[in-house]
Amino acid sequence: MCVAVPGKIVEINGDTAKVDILGNIYEANIKLVSAKIGDYVLIHAGCAIEVLKKDMAKEILSLFNDLEEEQNEDS
Amino acid sequence: MKTLETIKKELKEYDGKNIRIMEVCGTHTSSIFKNGIRSLISPRIKLISGPGCPVCVTASSYIDRLVEYSLKDNHCVLTFGDMMKVKGSELTLTESKAMGGNVKILYSPLGAVKVSMKNPDTQFVFAAVGFETTIPIYALLIEEIIKNNIKNLRIMTSLKTIIPAISYICTNEKNIDAFLCPGHVSVIIGSSVYSEMALKYRKPFVIGGFEGGHIIAAIYEIVRQISNNECNMKNMYQSAVTAEGNEKAKALIDKYFEAADDYWRGIGIIEGSGLKLRTEYKDFDAGSTSSEDVDVTPAGCKCADVILGRITPQECPLFGKACSPLNAVGACMVSSEGACGIWYRNCEV
Numbered sequence: 125m126c127v128a129v130p131g132k133i134v135e136i137n138g139d140t141a142k143v144d145i146l147g148n149i150y151e152a153n154i155k156l157v158s159a160k161i162g163d164y165v166l167i168h169a170g171c172a173i174e175v176l177k178k179d180m181a182k183e184i185l186s187l188f189n190d191l192e193e194e195q196n197e198d199s
Numbered sequence: 200m201k202t203l204e205t206i207k208k209e210l211k212e213y214d215g216k217n218i219r220i221m222e223v224c225g226t227h228t229s230s231i232f233k234n235g236i237r238s239l240i241s242p243r244i245k246l247i248s249g250p251g252c253p254v255c256v257t258a259s260s261y262i263d264r265l266v267e268y269s270l271k272d273n274h275c276v277l278t279f280g281d282m283m284k285v286k287g288s289e290l291t292l293t294e295s296k297a298m299g300g301n302v303k304i305l306y307s308p309l310g311a312v313k314v315s316m317k318n319p320d321t322q323f324v325f326a327a328v329g330f331e332t333t334i335p336i337y338a339l340l341i342e343e344i345i346k347n348n349i350k351n352l353r354i355m356t357s358l359k360t361i362i363p364a365i366s367y368i369c370t371n372e373k374n375i376d377a378f379l380c381p382g383h384v385s386v387i388i389g390s391s392v393y394s395e396m397a398l399k400y401r402k403p404f405v406i407g408g409f410e411g412g413h414i415i416a417a418i419y420e421i422v423r424q425i426s427n428n429e430c431n432m433k434n435m436y437q438s439a440v441t442a443e444g445n446e447k448a449k450a451l452i453d454k455y456f457e458a459a460d461d462y463w464r465g466i467g468i469i470e471g472s473g474l475k476l477r478t479e480y481k482d483f484d485a486g487s488t489s490s491e492d493v494d495v496t497p498a499g500c501k502c503a504d505v506i507l508g509r510i511t512p513q514e515c516p517l518f519g520k521a522c523s524p525l526n527a528v529g530a531c532m533v534s535s536e537g538a539c540g541i542w543y544r545n546c547e548v
C-alpha cells in the first residue's frame with residue numbers, strides 16, 4: 125500500500141501539479157514538497173511525497189561504486 | 200568499479216554463516232519476486248517478509264465497524280481498493296456492498312473532499328489505513344475538511360507506525376539478523392531513526408529502493424556488515440530518503456495526530472505503535488478505537504507467524520489449498536502487498 129512512483133512535474137497550479145508518469149499526465153497535490161516545474165517527484169495516493177534528488181539509474185551505479193570502496197577499506 | 204555481475208557472483212557464492220534478513224515492506228517483497236532475487240543469492244541468505252502491509256495488520260473489529268457504517272442509511276464508506284476483500288469477523292466490504300452497503304473506492308484520500316461536497320446529504324467516512332507514507336495525506340485531508348467547512352466527512356483511523364513494530368520484532372523474535380528498511384516509509388521518517396535502532400539492537404539496518412539493483416546492493420551491504428561484525432544504518436536510497444525525512448509531512452502528522460497503542464492483527468497490542476487524531480480534532484473521527492480493537496483470526500490461519508517472520512507463507516498448512524487470493528482465509532492473502540498473496544502469485548503451488 126506504500127507504493128510510490130516517480131513522475132515529472134510539467135505544470136503547477138497552486139497546491140496541485142500536473143505530473144507526467146510514463147507519458148501519462150496525472151494531477152497530484154504538491155503541498156508536502158517544495159517542487160518546481162521539471163522536478164521529479166515520488167507520487168503516492170495522489171500526493172507528491174518527496175522530490176527525487178538523483179536519477180535512479182545513476183543512483184544504482186553509484187551504489188556499486190560505494191560498495192567497492194567500502195570493501196577495499198575492509199580488506 | 201564493482202559491477203552488478205561481480206556482486207551477484209559474490210552473493211551467489213556466499214558460504215558464510217546463515218543470514219536472515221527481514222524486508223519490512225510489502226513492496227520490497229513484490230520486487231524481490233519480480234526481480235528473481237532469491238535465485239541470485241546463496242541459500243544461506245534468507246529473505247523473510249515482515250509486517251509492512253497495513254491492510255494485513257488491520258484488526259477485524261475495525262473492518263466490522265466499516266461494514267456497519269456502510270450498511271446504515273445515508274452513509275458511505277470511502278476506501279482504497281486493497282481494503283475491499285479483508286474480512287471482518289463476518290463480512291468484507293465487498294460483501295457488504297453486495298448486500299446494498301454503500302462503499303466507494305478512491306485512489307486518493309483527497310478525492311473524498313469532492314465526493315462529500317457533491318453529496319451533502321450523505322455521511323462519509325474514509326477508511327484511514329496506512330503507515331507513515333500515507334498518514335501525511337490524511338493530515339492534508341483533515342486540513343481540507345477544515346478549510347472547506349465540510350460537515351459530512353470524517354475518517355476512521357487504523358494508522359500504524361513502523362519503528363515500534365520493528366522494535367517489537369527485535370525484542371520478541373530472536374531470529375532476524377538484519378533489516379531491509381521500508382523505502383517509502385523512510386522517505387517520510389528519514390534515515391537517522393534507524394541509526395539508533397542499529398545501535399540499540401546491534402543489527403544492520405539498510406534502507407533500499409525498489410529496483411532490482413537497489414535490492415541487490417542493499418543485500419550485499421548487509422552481508423558485508425555481518426561478515427565484518429558491523430551493525431550500522433546505511434541509506435542506499437538517497438535519491439528519495441534524507442537523514443531527517445520529509446519535515447513538512449512530519450510536522451503535519453504531528454499537528455493532527457498523536458501516538459497511541461494499537462492493535463495488530465494476529466499479534467495484539469503493540470505499545471505506541473499507532474496514531475490517532477489529537478483530542479482537539481476528535482470531531483473528525485468517525486469512531487476509531489485502535490487500542491480497544493479485537494481480532495478474530497480464522498481457524499488455521501498463520502498470518503501472525505508470517506508477519507513476524509517465523510514461517511514463510513508456504514509453511515502455512517492452508518497456503519494454496521483452503522487459502523488462495525480468490526478464496527482468502529487471512530488478510531495476508533488478500534492484499535496485493537500481503538506476503539501470502541505475493542508468494543501465491545509468484546510460486547508454483
Ligand code: SF4
Pocket residue numbers: 499500501502503505512515516517518519522523527528529530531532533539
Ligand atoms: S496462507 Fe492464508 S491462512 Fe495461511 S497465513 Fe497466509 S493468509 Fe493466513
